[in-house]
Amino acid sequence: MRSARAARYCATVAARGLALIVLVPVLVYSAVLCLVGVGLLVMPFELRLLRRLADAERTRLGTWAATPATPAGPHARSTLTAMLSEPATSRDLRWAPWMAVAGTLLGSIGAALFVFPAAVLVLICLWWLFPADDPVRPLLDVPVDSWASAAYAGAPQLLLSLLLALVGPPLMARPAAASSRRLLAPSAAAVLAERVAALDRTRTGALRAHGDELRRIERDLHDGTQARLVSLAMQLGLAERALGSNPAGVGPLLTRAREGAEEAMAELRDLLRSVYPPVLADRGLADALSAVVARCPVPATAHLADLGPLPAQVEVAVYFAITEALTNAAKHSHARSASITLARVDDTLRAEITDDGRGGAAEGHGTGLRGMRRRIEAVDGTLRVQSPPGGPTVITLECPCAF
CATH class of the missing domain: 3.30.565.10 (Histidine kinase-like ATPase, C-terminal domain)
Structure with a gap:
């Protein structure tokens, strides 16, 4: 159910925003402490925590929205200068204040709207706990002070809360997801540069793997098949010489030559299978x-x-x-x-x-x-x-x- 998925996303956004309400001031305080050197020791740990939260949001976007923001991955290096020089860190830092304020607000409203029908139902059923001069009004300004009013006034309010639970969470989740995607996703130029770097890396790896494969084939041919073919030629040469002087000794030589030819063919078949298996x-x-x-x-x-x-x-x-x-x-x-x-x-x-x-x-x-x-x-x-x-x-x- 889309509303339930949106509500789960809103609850996650709200929890993540509450964590960032604590983390963002701590980051600002640590940045000030960098002037005296203390912040240089603690900021790397705080930036790693921020990266985990941002990466979790990127992953969560992929489960609720149609297409996820590109994951940034973990920090490759541990020094503060290296972390701050990463493009993903600047995206994380601009996303954190927004998530701490707007994300917490949107997520809390979306999650609250989803559980609102349950709260309305409880209030309607427990109308008798409220004083007669101040009856419960679950949603609209219509009091519920008896079982009859619970039926004719409470039921419409419950239906209205159900409608809000169906419509509200997606309405809150969409701007939250769109804003997080815009703040966390790299630019088109960065995506293109990463794609070019990935293609260059895979091309280099493919060429290296191709070179390794050619060297392996050459080594197998030189050490295995070629050696057996040389032995086969020597056996046939000895048989040719013995044909005139010792005809009885030709048979064993030809037998060994045939066995060598069979072994060479078996090695060639194995080599061909390692290049492209016929199966x-x-x-x-x-x-x-x-x-x-x-x-x-x-x-x-x-x-x-x-x-x-x-x-x-x-x-x-x-x-x-x-x-x-x-x-x-x-x-x-x-x-x-x-x-x-x-x-x-x-x-x-x-x-x-x-x-x-x-x-x-x-x-x-x-x-x-x-x-x-x-x-x-x-x-x-x-x-x-x-x-x-x-x-x-x-x-x-x-x-x-x-x-």
Whole structure:
């Protein structure tokens, strides 16, 4: 129900505004104390708290309004100068006074209007507690001093309060949400600059991943297949020399040459699968992942929806990312079970890989997560990792899949 959602948003805005009524004066006082050096120690903590409140508002906007304001994320650095130089901090600081005053007022009115019918109903039912010379008037200037007046005068007032509860919270929530969005969201130029920076970062990551992949293929060919082909040529050369002088010794040489050729072909097949698994072209992403789950050392379950046609580059990126996630769950997290959920929502492919291992996965501890991120970002996707110590680990992938 839209009115209930708006009322919850209003209640949240009111609570957040009350917190900022305390925080804003504290920030001003700390700024004054910066002149004597004391404020330099406490302001970073206060700015982090303000950022958490602002980010919570951005997230809340996404649940009630149609489109959320762009999240600002946590402070990347801890020094006061670095925090103040961030564009998001200036947006947070201009939003805080507005939320402390107007947000508290709008949110309180919206939340109060939603619970107003309950208050009116209680007053009507408890009319007998009020003195006869000063009867209760719940909403209109019509007294309720008997059960008869509760029926003919109280019922219309209750209906009017219900109408206010349906209409009032959205009317209060809309200006609150619009103002917060305008104050917290970055400008169009900032969004464009961030988009260009993200594309440059993903392009660099894609080129680096492509270079790493080429070096891996070259190394595998040089150390594996090429060495076996050299051995095969030597075996055939020995067999050619022994053909005239020792025909009986040709058979074992040819047998070893055949075995070497079979091993070289097996290595080539494995190498080709690591570049583009044939199962993707033959059976599609869902069936390919079903085969991966069946071979996973950790007992795993897959919930795969109908994905429809997908771009080949997205299939490859998601396939290898999920395969790497299951490999990490088996090798590093000591998980007892894992699950995969894969679905397509409009033009976005979303995958979630969960394991019940020990958690603590971080990109700085190895190349697996970095490689996954590079693959996903190369197709303009996003990767999020939630892995608290003790688990569970949840990896979420989202990739655009429109042709």
